[in-house]
Every structure is written in C-alpha cells, then in structure tokens.
Amino acid sequence: MQAIGIDIGGTKIAGGVVDENGVILAEERVPTDASDPQGIVDEVVAMIERLRAGHDVVAAGVAAPGFIDAQQSLVYYTPNISWRNEPLRRHLTERLDLAITIDNDANAAGWAEFRFGAGRDVSDMTVLTIGTGVGGAIVSQGRLFRGGFGAGAELGHLRVVPDGLPCGCGAHGCIEQYGSGRALLRMANEIADVGGIGLALAAARTRDGKLTGHTVGRLIAEHDPGALSALRQLGFWLGQACASLSAVLDPQIFVFGGGVAEAGELLLAPIREAYLTHLPARGYHPEPDFVIAQLVNDAGVVGAADLARVHATAR
Ligand SMILES: [Zn+2]
Numbered sequence: 001m002q003a004i005g006i007d008i009g010g011t012k013i014a015g016g017v018v019d020e021n022g023v024i025l026a027e028e029r030v031p032t033d034a035s036d037p038q039g040i041v042d043e044v045v046a047m048i049e050r051l052r053a054g055h056d057v058v059a060a061g062v063a064a065p066g067f068i069d070a071q072q073s074l075v076y077y078t079p080n081i082s083w084r085n086e087p088l089r090r091h092l093t094e095r096l097d098l099a100i101t102i103d104n105d106a107n108a109a110g111w112a113e114f115r116f117g118a119g120r121d122v123s124d125m126t127v128l129t130i131g132t133g134v135g136g137a138i139v140s141q142g143r144l145f146r147g148g149f150g151a152g153a154e155l156g157h158l159r160v161v162p163d164g165l166p167c168g169c170g171a172h173g174c175i176e177q178y179g180s181g182r183a184l185l186r187m188a189n190e191i192a193d194v195g196g197i198g199l200a201l202a203a204a205r206t207r208d209g210k211l212t213g214h215t216v217g218r219l220i221a222e223h224d225p226g227a228l229s230a231l232r233q234l235g236f237w238l239g240q241a242c243a244s245l246s247a248v249l250d251p252q253i254f255v256f257g258g259g260v261a262e263a264g265e266l267l268l269a270p271i272r273e274a275y276l277t278h279l280p281a282r283g284y285h286p287e288p289d290f291v292i293a294q295l296v297n298d299a300g301v302v303g304a305a306d307l308a309r310v311h312a313t314a315r
Contacts, residue, residue: 001313004051004060005305006044007105007298010034010080015047016298017055018305022116024298026051034081041088045095052098059099061308062088063108063300070150072101072311099312104146105300107153110137111144112303113255117294122252126245127293128155128238130267131258133168134176138249144307156180158241178237181213181260187230188216198226213259220263231263232270239274246288247280257293264292 002025006015009032016027028047033039048060066078073089092100103111110127119125123142129135136155138145146152156176157169164173177183188211192201201224204215219227242254254271261267268290279285295302 002057003305003309005301006062007300008064016301022302059308059312061101061304063105063304065105067151068104101308101311106135107137108303109299112299114139118255118291124251125253126251127255129258130260132181134180175241184234187233191226200224201226235270236274239271240278242275243278253289255293261292
C-alpha cells in the first residue's frame with residue numbers, strides 16, 4: 001500500500017512515493033520560492049500529480065515547518081514561508097482527488113525514525129534534532145504526540161536556565177540556546193577566546209575569519225580538546241533536558257538527529273552522564289537508551305507518507 005510524502009522546506013520541496021516498509025519508490029525535488037506561498041501550493045499539487053501517475057497511492061501527507069492545527073488541515077504559522085492560517089488541506093483537496101493530511105515536519109521525521117529507524121522496537125521514543133536550532137518529536141504508546149492544539153513537541157523551547165539567554169521564540173533560557181549547533185559555536189568561540197585548550201579553535205578562527213559548524217565538527221572528529229570541551233558543555237545541557245523529559249514522558253529511547261549528532265558517541269557520553277546526575281529518583285528509574293538517528297535523508301518524506309497512509313487506512 002503506497003502513499004506520497006511531501007516535505008516542504010525553506011529551500012526545497014522534496015516528494016516521494018513510499019511503500020509500507022518505508023522504501024521510497026519514486027522521488028523528486030524542486031527549489032522553494034519561500035516568498036511565493038501560492039506558488040508552493042501549485043508546486044505541491046503538480047508534484048503529487050506527477051508522483052501518483054503510475055503508482056496506486058491511497059493518500060498523500062504533506063510535512064511543513066511551523067504550527068499545524070490538531071485536525072491536520074491548517075498551517076497556523078510557518079517561520080520561513082509567509083503562510084498565516086493557511087487552509088492547506090482544503091487548498092490541496094480542492095484540486096486533488098486524494099486523501100490529504102498535513103503534519104509538522106519535525107513530527108513527520110520523528111515518526112519515520114519510530115517506524116523504520118532507531119525507534120522501531122520501542123513504544124515510547126523522544127527525538128531531539130540538533131541542527132542550527134533544536135527540534136523535537138515524541139511518540140508515546142505507539143502514537144505520534146501532537147498535543148491538544150496540534151502545536152506539541154516543540155522540545156527546543158523547554159526552559160533549562162531561568163532568566164537565561166534570550167531565545168528567538170521570545171522566551172529566555174530555552175534548551176535551543178544551550179543545546180543547538182548555534183550554541184556549540186558560541187561555546188567554541190568562548191573557549192577560543194581563553195587560549196589553552198582553545199588554541200586550535202582560535203587558530204582556525206583566525207585563518208577563516210570565523211568559526212563554522214564544519215570546522216568545529218572537523219576538530220571534534222580529530223578529538224581536539226577545545227572542540228571536545230564545547231561538545232561536552234552541549235551534552236551537559238542536553239542531558240539535563242532529557243532528565244526533565246524522562247520525568248514526564250518516560251521514553252525507552254532518546255534519539256539524537258541533526259548535523260551535530262554526527263559526533264556520535266562523543267556527544268552521547270556527556271548527555272548520558274548529565275542525564276544520570278540530574279534524573280529525579282535516580283537509581284529507581286530504568287535507564288533509557290541514548291542513540292543516534294538512523295534515517296538521515298528523506299525522513300520527512302517517509303514520515304509524512306506513512307502518517308497519511310496510517311490515517312487513510314484507519315478510517
Ligand atoms: Zn525558545
């Protein structure tokens with residue numbers, strides 16, 4: 001049973017026909033013009049028409065960044081595309097004779113990881129995506145958690161520091177300011193400023209004019225002590241956030257995705273250490289696994305398709 005998944009990003013729209021084992025049978029992508037919200041709707045319609053030709057699909061799922069309503073039909077808000085209260089499902093079903101569902105992109109990618117990746121053997125999973133910011137997804141008792149209004153699982157805005165650093169969301173002290181790729185760069189710059197273990201970071205900064213995620217990632221892979229120190233700080237904050245999340249959600253597994261998670265065990269070790277130090281009722285709580293995401297590319301496409309297929313066949 002096949003379904004189409006579409007993942008609308010800030011720079012491209014990716015789409016694919018996906019079977020019930022999460023295998024992509026056909027795929028395409030086009031650049032996004034984020035300034036043209038109507039053009040994006042037109043392109044999604046055209047892409048679904050092209051993909052369904054020659055495939056017997058039961059539904060199409062569309063993943064978009066931002067807040068989606070609990071009925072999976074309305075995009076309240078997207079950060080990059082100027083959609084405000086966009087009735088996306090209606091605009092698509094008016095032009096396509098196909099069941100359509102809309103989901104948040106991080107939730108769709110998390111669902112793919114649950115069904116076909118690191119979470120496939122558990123019922124409860126929490127995903128933290130460590131990219132420029134911090135994204136999240138929650139699966140509880142085998143179901144994707146969306147919240148009562150549909151705006152759930154914004155784990156990046158869990159507060160870890162009272163009156164901490166200002167966040168793009170308007171609040172202060174969110175984990176996104178302490179556990180993201182952007183935070184890693186800030187910490188690496190602070191270590192470079194001090195000298196000592198920061199000498200290699202400082203030298204790279206002088207050579208390139210600034211530190212980039214690529215450079216810090218390379219120094220981490222080379223086990224440079226300054227870069228590793230920055231990564232340990234990041235892990236310290238993420239581990240604390242996981243301890244709080246565990247108290248609420250009790251997942252069997254925490255999955256880390258995004259560019260920073262390429263550090264692998266070097267990131268997971270400090271996360272585990274901080275988690276155990278800060279876990280409420282430590283010693284009486286079964287310890288979850290901390291692992292790296294297995295689906296790197298196209299998780300949004302696969303997850304959106306699978307959610308649409310599950311939704312269509314449940315009716
Ligand atoms: Zn925030």
